[in-house]
Amino acid sequence: MARMTPDFAPLFIGLISGTSADGIDAALVRFEPHCELVCGQTYPWEAGLRTRLVALGQGGEATSLDELGALDVHVARAFADAAVQLLEDARMERSQVGAIGSHGQTVRHRPGGDAPFTWQMGDGNVIAERSGVAVVADFRRRDVAAGGHGAPLMPAFHAALLGSTGEDRAVLNLGGIGNFTLLPRAGEVRGFDTGPANALMDAWCERHSGRSYDAGGEFAAAGTVDTDLLSRLLDDPWFSLPPPKSTGREQFHLHWLQARLDETAPLAPADVQATLLELTAVTVADALLATQPDSARVLVCGGGVHNPVLMARIAARLPQAVLESTAEHGLDPDFVEAMGFAWLARETLAGRPGNLPSVTGASGLRVLGVVYPA
Numbered sequence: 001m002a003r004m005t006p007d008f009a010p011l012f013i014g015l016i017s018g019t020s021a022d023g024i025d026a027a028l029v030r031f032e033p034h035c036e037l038v039c040g041q042t043y044p045w046e047a048g049l050r051t052r053l054v055a056l057g058q059g060g061e062a063t064s065l066d067e068l069g070a071l072d073v074h075v076a077r078a079f080a081d082a083a084v085q086l087l088e089d090a091r092m093e094r095s096q097v098g099a100i101g102s103h104g105q106t107v108r109h110r111p112g113g114d115a116p117f118t119w120q121m122g123d124g125n126v127i128a129e130r131s132g133v134a135v136v137a138d139f140r141r142r143d144v145a146a147g148g149h150g151a152p153l154m155p156a157f158h159a160a161l162l163g164s165t166g167e168d169r170a171v172l173n174l175g176g177i178g179n180f181t182l183l184p185r186a187g188e189v190r191g192f193d194t195g196p197a198n199a200l201m202d203a204w205c206e207r208h209s210g211r212s213y214d215a216g217g218e219f220a221a222a223g224t225v226d227t228d229l230l231s232r233l234l235d236d237p238w239f240s241l242p243p244p245k246s247t248g249r250e251q252f253h254l255h256w257l258q259a260r261l262d263e264t265a266p267l268a269p270a271d272v273q274a275t276l277l278e279l280t281a282v283t284v285a286d287a288l289l290a291t292q293p294d295s296a297r298v299l300v301c302g303g304g305v306h307n308p309v310l311m312a313r314i315a316a317r318l319p320q321a322v323l324e325s326t327a328e329h330g331l332d333p334d335f336v337e338a339m340g341f342a343w344l345a346r347e348t349l350a351g352r353p354g355n356l357p358s359v360t361g362a363s364g365l366r367v368l369g370v371v372y373p374a
Contacts (some may be wrong), residue, residue: 011038011096013086013133014335014342015079016103019176019199019249021045021053022212022303024079026086027338028097031346035161039090040335043082049074053121054203056107058253075105076126083131094132094374101345101369102127102137103337109248111149117141118150124372136345136369143355148362151246155181155191155359156347157340162329163189167296170288171326172314173337174198174304177247178284181359182292190291191359192243195283196252197304201276203254208269217309220277223270232260233279243291244361277310285317293320301326301333344368 014027023042030036045053052071062068083100087093104120111118124137140150158171158181171181176199182190198213205214214220236256238247261272288295298321304310305325315323326333344354353365 010098011092012098012342012346013083013100014103014338014340014345015082015100016337016341017045017105018302018337019057019106020202020213020303021050021057021105022202024082025335025338026082027335027342028086028090028092029339029342031343035330035339035343037332037335037339038092039086040332040338041082041086041089042334043078043085045078049078053105053107054249057105057249058255059250072121072123073126075122076124077130079104079122080127080130083127083133097133099134099136099345099349099371100127100131101139101341101343101348102135103139103341104137106248108250109151109246110250111144111151111246116144118144124370128372128374132374134374135372136348137372138370139341139344139354139368142366142368143360143362146362146364146366148355148357148360149244149246150360152179152181152191152193152359153344153355153368154179154337154340155189156354156356157343159183159189159356160343161331162299162326164297168292168294169297169299170292170295170321172284172298172300174280174300174302174307174310175337176202176249177252178280178304179246180284180287180291182295184292188358189356190243191356192287192291193246194287195239195247195280196276197280197284197302199249200252200254200257201273201280204257204269204273204276207254208273213303214273214307217277217307219270220273221309223268223272223274225278226264226267226271226275229260229264229267229272229275230278230282232263233257233275234282239283244359277307278313280304280310281313281317284314288318288321295321297322297324299324299326299329301331301336303334305333
């Protein structure tokens with residue numbers, strides 16, 4: 001693929017709404033002479049649209065093809081509006097932006113079976129038309145077509161910015177789903193999902209408190225871990241799968257949780273929240289100890305970095321490693337993924353591959369994404 005990056009456009013925008021669909025993260029990024037977050041903002045979803053996207057992401061069925069088509073457009077409009085608002089907030093012009101890298105909103109992720117697929121809503125045509133900026137979108141499906149999981153896609157970005165020749169490191173993203181990037185001093189980069197991070201906790205908290213997330217981990221801190229429920233949650237066969245592995249809300253959702261609650265004695269909501277938090281801590285720690293036990297440092301990004309209860313539980317299970325925010329290494333933990341999709345857009349326009357077969361299981365390196373000219 002020929003290089004398409006405008007030489008006069010030093011900025012890129014990354015857009016992503018994660019598994020929790022708690023907002024559209026938008027990052028305006030400069031990559032020369034070094035990677036710099038120029039402006040980062042999170043823009044809220046319209047409430048009704050978010051509700052429908054969360055329901056679909058949890059395995060719900062669409063009422064019709066017409067609904068799916070309309071949702072694809074509504075999501076794209078929201079992403080385009082976020083990009084335009086970000087430029088206004090940063091007081092930048094569209095002509096300064098080489099491209100928007102749009103992840104979209106995942107509504108289904110099925111990388112296994114006879115017809116593997118992954119689907120991120122948000123038509124790049126609409127984003128380009130509405131924003132007036134070139135768009136790179138649909139990053140995951142080429143990797144899936146090549147036999148990979150299409151996820152995680154951040155390890156190449158993490159390796160470029162956070163690797164070290166002096167120690168084994170791991171980057172832990174605590175979004176709706178948890179995932180690791182393993183950055184050894186020597187050897188190939190690896191990465192994989194670990195299971196639910198915030199998605200289940202957020203959904204349970206919203207059901208029982210009306211709040212979209214457990215601020216500061218206070219809800220979980222008010223409860224006690226139920227070992228019987230924790231054991232039933234950990235019995236899910238997905239946790240014992242070897243990498244490469246990826247998952248999403250369609251696998252770990254409230255119906256999945258409720259089926260296991262029905263097998264236990266009634267629990268107080270706070271006890272369930274405490275157990276869900278412990279599930280995240282256990283699966284994260286077990287995954288790292290099984291794959292890179294000598295990690296000296298774990299760099300954490302994503303919303304979970306702001307939950308001191310969760311961070312403390314992970315640290316307690318990984319006493320051999322220093323657990324710290326990516327902010328200590330120059331990357332705002334709230335916008336690492338959005339910055340990563342800006343970086344992926346830049347790689348695509350430069351004709352460089354964005355996946356790592358050692359992470360996704362794809363048959364080879366691939367240039368990712370579809371380009372929608374301005």
